[in-house]
Amino acid sequence: MSKRTFPKEFLWGTSTAAHQVEGNLTNDWTAWEEVNAARLAREATRHFATACPVWPEFEAEATDPANYLSGSAVEHWDRFEQDVTLMRQLHLSAYRFSVEWSRVESREGQFDQAALDRYRTWVTALQSSGIEPFVTLWHWTLPTWLTERGGWESAQTVEYFRRFVDRVVGVMGHDVRYWLTLNEPNVYAGCSYLTGTWPPQKRSLLAHERVVSNLLAAHRAAYAAIKNRYPDAQVGIAHHVTYLDTNGRPWNKILKRAADWLWNWRYLDLIRDHLDFIGVNHYGRNRIDRGFNRNPNRRVSDLGWELYPPSIYGALIETWQRYRKPLYITEHGLADRNDRDRAWFITESLKYVRRAIEEGSDVRGYFHWSLLDNFEWDKGFWPRFGLIEVDRKTQARRIRRSAQVYAAIAQSGRLAREDDPRLQVNVPQARSEP
Numbered sequence: 001m002s003k004r005t006f007p008k009e010f011l012w013g014t015s016t017a018a019h020q021v022e023g024n025l026t027n028d029w030t031a032w033e034e035v036n037a038a039r040l041a042r043e044a045t046r047h048f049a050t051a052c053p054v055w056p057e058f059e060a061e062a063t064d065p066a067n068y069l070s071g072s073a074v075e076h077w078d079r080f081e082q083d084v085t086l087m088r089q090l091h092l093s094a095y096r097f098s099v100e101w102s103r104v105e106s107r108e109g110q111f112d113q114a115a116l117d118r119y120r121t122w123v124t125a126l127q128s129s130g131i132e133p134f135v136t137l138w139h140w141t142l143p144t145w146l147t148e149r150g151g152w153e154s155a156q157t158v159e160y161f162r163r164f165v166d167r168v169v170g171v172m173g174h175d176v177r178y179w180l181t182l183n184e185p186n187v188y189a190g191c192s193y194l195t196g197t198w199p200p201q202k203r204s205l206l207a208h209e210r211v212v213s214n215l216l217a218a219h220r221a222a223y224a225a226i227k228n229r230y231p232d233a234q235v236g237i238a239h240h241v242t243y244l245d246t247n248g249r250p251w252n253k254i255l256k257r258a259a260d261w262l263w264n265w266r267y268l269d270l271i272r273d274h275l276d277f278i279g280v281n282h283y284g285r286n287r288i289d290r291g292f293n294r295n296p297n298r299r300v301s302d303l304g305w306e307l308y309p310p311s312i313y314g315a316l317i318e319t320w321q322r323y324r325k326p327l328y329i330t331e332h333g334l335a336d337r338n339d340r341d342r343a344w345f346i347t348e349s350l351k352y353v354r355r356a357i358e359e360g361s362d363v364r365g366y367f368h369w370s371l372l373d374n375f376e377w378d379k380g381f382w383p384r385f386g387l388i389e390v391d392r393k394t395q396a397r398r399i400r401r402s403a404q405v406y407a408a409i410a411q412s413g414r415l416a417r418e419d420d421p422r423l424q425v426n427v428p429q430a431r432s433e434p
């Protein structure tokens with residue numbers, strides 16, 4: 001295998017999550033958006049103006065409360081077939097989407113067969129296009145009846161989740177091979193129960209620990225429920241893995257060990273016997289130098305997140321060395337409205353993925369976040385993560401140039417040479433040091 005070529009079975013995909021793309025939902029997040037949109041709009045300039053390199057282009061949008069209401073999102077629910085056609089045009093071989101609990105069980109114990117059937121048609125449409133579905137069973141949103149009963153703070157939610165999963169798998173399990181139980185329990189628990197930025201906006205270590213423990217119990221229950229019906233199904237979790245990067249000084253190494261355990265490993269350690277593979281969601285590093293977040297930020301995304309391609313190598317190698325399970329990169333991407341860094345970031349990062357494979361880690365697929373521009377949680381619509389640009393007024397889709405670069409990689413299974421003209425036009429100029 002040449003240095004630029006990926007294994008033949010390597011999957012090339014994209015990821016989305018129901019709440020961010022489907023539209024017209026009623027769940028704990030939509031309720032929270034109604035109450036908080038005006039506040040988020042007021043706070044936008046203070047939070048993002050210094051981090052976002054193209055803030056003036058966003059300011060009007062980000063200071064408008066409408067930006068913070070998921071509303072019709074990008075109508076993926078109704079436009080799924082059209083979006084599969086786009087995936088085909090991009091030569092993708094896998095797609096990760098989530099099933100929205102509030103759609104399937106909008107009232108306790110009452111399951112909506114039509115919604116489940118619609119999701120089943122998605123699976124069929126993907127498969128008849130040669131695209132492998134990866135189905136996430138929970139990507140952060142809850143039906144409102146469940147929040148009223150305490151959400152993930154309540155141990156009873158574990159049983160509710162098991163029952164929901166059993167229903168979904170009963171309908172779709174025959175055709176779906178890959179399941180992701182939960183998306184990023186560490187990010188969810190942190191933002192919803194420690195920093196208090198996301199619903200239900202609590203700041204309590206005790207509640208946080210309860211939520212983590214219930215989420216991991218829910219993972220184990222879902223794993224068992226799926227295996228019970230389909231023993232050959234492959235069940236994993238989508239875990240947010242940050243690469244904690246140090247200069248090797250002893251004190252920094254101690255900080256790294258502690259942070260690695262708290263953020264990356266303690267979750268996976270507790271479920272390692274219930275994982276057929278690990279989904280690695282990776283967005284960057286946290287550089288430690290007598291403190292955290294000492295990143296030089298030479299290049300940043302529109303959200304101010306550092307673009308540092310080698311970090312994916314660190315995340316993959318460390319996850320592989322600790323667990324020795326197959327890995328899929330279930331998310332990796334950037335907010336880049338003008339598409340100036342995306343092609344470069346994908347291509348450079350994939351070189352490091354390739355290197356991790358060459359050095360023995362069993363990485364089996366890459367899913368770019370995201371297929372479409374979408375609703376970025378408490379930041380709303382202004383950050384643009386899509387390989388495909390969406391005009392929310394008309395819902396028109398337009399394939400970005402970076403998507404064409406990614407499509408060429410997906411089609412050939414190899415990285416383009418540096419002098420590939422499609423890549424050159426997207427190579428950004430280095431920004432000045434902060």
Ligand code: BGC
Pocket residue numbers: 017020183184187240281331369376377
């Ligand atoms: C989440 C996505 C989110 C993305 C970009 C991930 O942590 O799973 O839902 O849109 O990051 O912020």
